[in-house]
Amino acid sequence: MLPRVGDSLSFLYADIVRIVQDDTGVCAETTSKDGEITRVYLPTSALSCLLLGPGTSITQPALTTFARHGTTVVCTGSGGVRCYSATTSDALTTRWLEHQVRQWSDPERRLAVARQMYLSRFNIAVHPATKLEQLRGLEGQRVKALYKALAQQHRIGRFRRAYDPAAWSEQDPVNLALSSANTCLYGIVHAALNALGCSPALGFVHQGKQHAFVYDIADLYKAELTIPLAFSLHNSAYPEAMARRSFREGLRLYKLLPRIVRDVQRLLAPDETDPLTDGHAVDLVDLWDPDVGSVPAGTNYADYATDNNTTEDNDHAPDLHHRS
Secondary structure (H helix, E strand, O other): OOOOOOOOOOEEEEOOOEEEEOOOOEEEEEEOOOOOEEEEEOOHHHOOEEEEOOOOEEOHHHHHHHHHOOOEEEEEOHHHOOEEEEEOOOOOOOHHHHHHHHHHHOHHHHHHHHHHHHHHOOOOOOOOOOOHHHHHHHHHHHHHHHHHHHHHHHOOOOOOOOOOHHHHHHOOHHHHHHHHHHHHHHHHHHHHHHHHOOOOOOOOOOOOOOOHHHHHHHOOOOOOOHHHHHHHOOOOOOHHHHHHHHHHHHHHHHOHHHHHHHHHHHHHOOOOOOOOOOOOOOOOOEEEEOOOEEEEOOOOOHHHHHHHHHHHHOOOOOOHHHOO
């Protein structure tokens, strides 16, 4: 059994290296100024996701090995804070995608997930029967209160959230830093969703964009991570760059990737006692059955179909299960 995606070795980030396959295994190579090559071998069987940062190259045999071990390979920005593309192993289970589709396609279940997302952002108890529009209002009040408190703390006067790509350079440092930090957060969430095999497009609160689910999950962490960081950079001459750098350095303390995985799994499978136990890759695909859920693939069901047809067409047919 391969390690589940939430384990300690589930995510490995690498940059400015060449990843190759040799006779021993997959290794990351670096070359010094003197031409000396240093190799570090990667635990391919213990990786669920490999994040490739800037300056990284990878050979086709190495990609083949990762695919064989069920490892998802994601091309990211520096520090893994943006997700540009991803190759998902064919061996990755669709379990979490199926959970997501099941919850998303049923209006009542989708509402329950959306309500839980809102509730998880509050530090106070909210009645479970609170309507969704009321939760949206409470969330808006909470964010405004947070903006006000941080503005008073940093003595920057009144703050108003603004995002205008057409007038990017005219925005104040806090807005610039917040937009930059949020972009980093979106990239990390996107990488985690790809590693789980979920669809970034099927959102529960957001909809209509290919990254709707990314925005859903990222909103769970903004009040804790990106908003305070942005306000701390209100005097920075380069708020965008500082936000990216500070957020990247803080990832070691946040332990955000495993946390995102756990939160997504608990949202999509709230009735399971331990939703993390079956997030590993699978060797074989199953066949869908409307009565039992799934049946094994790689099996010839011709005799079974013939037997069923014979029984249905002839009420007086002998018991086929007892024939020799």
